[in-house]
Amino acid sequence: MRTSRTLTSAAFILLAWTLLGPADLGAQDAQDAVPAATGPVMKLGLGLEYFSRTLSWDDGLRSSPMTAAFGVARLEVELRKGFTLGACLGYGLSNFNGLVFRNLPFSLDYEAGTSGSFLAGIDGEADPFKIGDFEIGVLGRYVISLGGTKTLAISGLNASGTADARALWMRVQAGPVVRYMGYQDFTPYLALMYDRLWGTFTTTETVKELSGTEDKKIAGEGSIGAAFGVVYEPLANLSFRGEVGAIPYKKISGSGLGFDLGGSLKAVLSF
Amino acid sequence: MSVHRSRSRLIGLVGLAVAAVLLSFGARYRSSTILAVSFVPGPSGPSAPPPCVAGEVLVKFKPAVSVMMKASALAAFETRTVARIPQLDVYIIRIEGAATVDETVAAFRGSPDVEYAEPNVICRALVTPNDTLFKYQYALANTGQIIGQVPGSPQGKPSADIKATQAWEETKGLATVVIGIVDTGVDLTHLDLQSKIKASGRDFINGDLDASDDNGHGTMVAGIAAAATDNNEGIAGVAWNSMILPVKVLDASGNGPSDVVAQGIIWAADNGANVINLSLGSESPSLTLQSAVKYAYDKGVFIAAAAGNSNTAVDYPAAYHPYCFTVAATDYNDLRASWSNFGPEVDVAAPGDRILAPYPQALTPLGFIAYAYGSGTSMATPHVAGLAALLKGAKPWLTPAEIQAIIRYSSDDVNASTYAGRDDFLGYGRINMENALVPIKITK
Incomplete structure (x- = not known):
């Protein structure tokens, strides 16, 4: 846990330093530094995102898969060329099948499939260095997903019972990105990301006079991932971005590495 | 009473x-x-061997063995294929002749074409105590x-x-x-x-x-x-x-x-x-x-x-x-x-x-x-x-x-x-x- 916090802090510091500091430095130190834009550019976008993540819980003793798919509306402000801040709001589905709650009167195995949740996030991107056809920058992103309460019947008992389930999770991604600017309309890029997901899945059980609540701390396995993406700009004020990523993690069973995958598609219109 | x-x-x-x-x-x-x-x-007598499916053995041939050679071996041992587990390339073999499971397993094991042969052991539910x-x-x-x-x-x-x-x-x-x-x-x-x-x-x-x-x-x-x-x-x-x-x-x-x-x-x-x-x-x-x-x-x-x-x-x-x-x-x-x-x-x-x-x-x-x-x-x-x-x-x-x-x-x-x-x-x-x-x- 302490290591995770340290890594998170380091990632934010790196991101903040890169976003706020090195623009001028780059202009002074690098001949090919990106020139500042004349004014901010507003961009609106729509996006779809999907990812799978292996969660560990019960102090890392157990794991289960999580999948999530979201549709988001984005607002981006390009403060100057190569320096963008953004925010997004969205709604989607998360699936936490496989979580087991043993700290309730009746232990429960959550297999109820997807549940809806709202998502909000902020992100930033800066490309302060340019070397030949390559731009080197950083990007960072924070999202929070607030799940709605899902009430499920507990069956198999001779008394009626319900379970109210609700998930809250957050995700931080930050890391360097390298773009190849040698093509006219396409910009492929490769990013190495610190990627941390954590949260709480709360289940409240009620079976007649029996009741109990369990807050299960969940955390994504693995913390370093890689992403490959392409930005396609068919028009000066329209761009599309596609990205796929993978996060390796060590399986709890000890039998080698597993990979969690994700991908996103975005369409952005500039004004 | x-x-x-x-x-x-x-x-x-x-x-x-x-x-x-x-x-x-x-x-x-x-x-x-x-x-x-x-x-x-x-309890009477020594413990019995684990139960297995009567008249069946599991056989895996070596990778280089051709289909014809497999068929030949099966016929030679008076057996026929009931099914195959393709992912494992394991054949489920039914004994047609009078040989017992043990005898058939031993015969297959003696063949240079066979990687392994074994009885089709019946698994029991887990956590069945041995009392x-x-x-x-x-x-x-x-x-x-x-x-x-x-x-x-x-x-x-x-x-x-x-x-x-x-x-x-x-x-x-x-x-x-x-x-x-x-x-x-x-x-x-x-x-x-x-x-x-x-x-x-x-x-x-x-x-x-x-x-x-x-x-x-x-x-x-x-x-x-x-x-x-x-x-x-x-x-x-x-x-x-x-x-x-x-x-x-x-x-x-x-x-x-x-x-x-x-x-x-x-x-x-x-x-x-x-x-x-x-x-x-x-x-x-x-x-x-x-x-x-x-x-x-x-x-x-x-x-x-x-x-x-x-x-x-x-x-x-x-x-x-x-x-x-x-x-x-x-x-x-x-x-x-x-x-x-x-x-x-x-x-x-x-x-x-x-x-x-x-x-x-x-x-x-x-x-x-x-x-x-x-x-x-x-x-x-x-x-x-x-x-x-x-x-x-x-x-x-x-x-x-x-x-x-x-x-x-x-x-x-x-x-x-x-x-x-x-x-x-x-x-x-x-x-x-x-x-x-x-x-x-x-x-x-």
Whole structure:
């Protein structure tokens, strides 16, 4: 846990330093530094995102898969060329099948499939260095997903019972990105990301006079991932971005590495 | 035979005037007032090899072997392919000739084209203990087996059991959870119990610290609840890992005054018992006894108590609600035992007819092993005590009232066709360890 916090802090510091500091430095130190834009550019976008993540819980003793798919509306402000801040709001589905709650009167195995949740996030991107056809920058992103309460019947008992389930999770991604600017309309890029997901899945059980609540701390396995993406700009004020990523993690069973995958598609219109 | 009753004394509830009392190998049923037992002989011969599918072997050929060569080999060994597991490239082979499985396996193994050959071994459900008499314990896992070894013994109905093997996948209990057996004592040196005895206990009949059993009833109760399990010996206990605290409050004839029983309950509660089994009772109320069970309950002890065996109202102290959790008896067909007491106090039922359990070695006739069949709500109750011990081990924060509710609501309403819902005969139904312990899948 302490290591995770340290890594998170380091990632934010790196991101903040890169976003706020090195623009001028780059202009002074690098001949090919990106020139500042004349004014901010507003961009609106729509996006779809999907990812799978292996969660560990019960102090890392157990794991289960999580999948999530979201549709988001984005607002981006390009403060100057190569320096963008953004925010997004969205709604989607998360699936936490496989979580087991043993700290309730009746232990429960959550297999109820997807549940809806709202998502909000902020992100930033800066490309302060340019070397030949390559731009080197950083990007960072924070999202929070607030799940709605899902009430499920507990069956198999001779008394009626319900379970109210609700998930809250957050995700931080930050890391360097390298773009190849040698093509006219396409910009492929490769990013190495610190990627941390954590949260709480709360289940409240009620079976007649029996009741109990369990807050299960969940955390994504693995913390370093890689992403490959392409930005396609068919028009000066329209761009599309596609990205796929993978996060390796060590399986709890000890039998080698597993990979969690994700991908996103975005369409952005500039004004 | 009828159970002796006394308004001033409590008696063990085992031993019934029911035809289910078994005799085996000519042993005479001892028509004493309390105990009704018969003995099963020890397991015969060395352990058999693991069962396999008759007439079938599994064969994997070496990668370079062609299809024609495989077909040639199969024909040469008088076999044919039934199926193939493509992911493993393993052939399931049916023996057509007169050769046995072992002979065919040996023949295939001798072929240079074969990577390996083996019998098609039948896997068994996990967490089936290796206790040699487990196959007779229909209460824990009813496969439709014959209940007893005497000709004419009845056959159980498959699944008319408390789902113990399924529950053991989830938990086998903790050694820190102690079941107080307040009864006639326990055979402290019995092979199936000695490793499970927390202490030599307390003998309130003879006034010492050696709660040895001179009757047999308490030993049987202790074994059902928590016999040493998966130890290649005797029976399996419901609570594999829980410990037994013996407390002797009934004498050699199975009787004990209520003040002595009350002291035993209090002593057990004060000396670490998380669960107390009371396979004893009287038709007469006793405020002293009521105070004792309240004392234990208030200290966080779950008390399982036998309803009684006279097909009448529930005995005391089982009738003292909410302190005692009242247990009626079912049989190997999930039917109510005809002698099981009834009333609004009945919480649940558990198998109590023809239950195999350890029996004191000192009381076992020559030529028999130290195990016996017994019937009664006395035999049903320790199944519930064992389940309560497993629950307490898995969820130590549970109060006695919560454990009671979990056991009630997880039970199978096996007499629903006659009495849907809770009724006065089987309460909420026959206990179901799987429902109580294994995580319940919640789906849309």
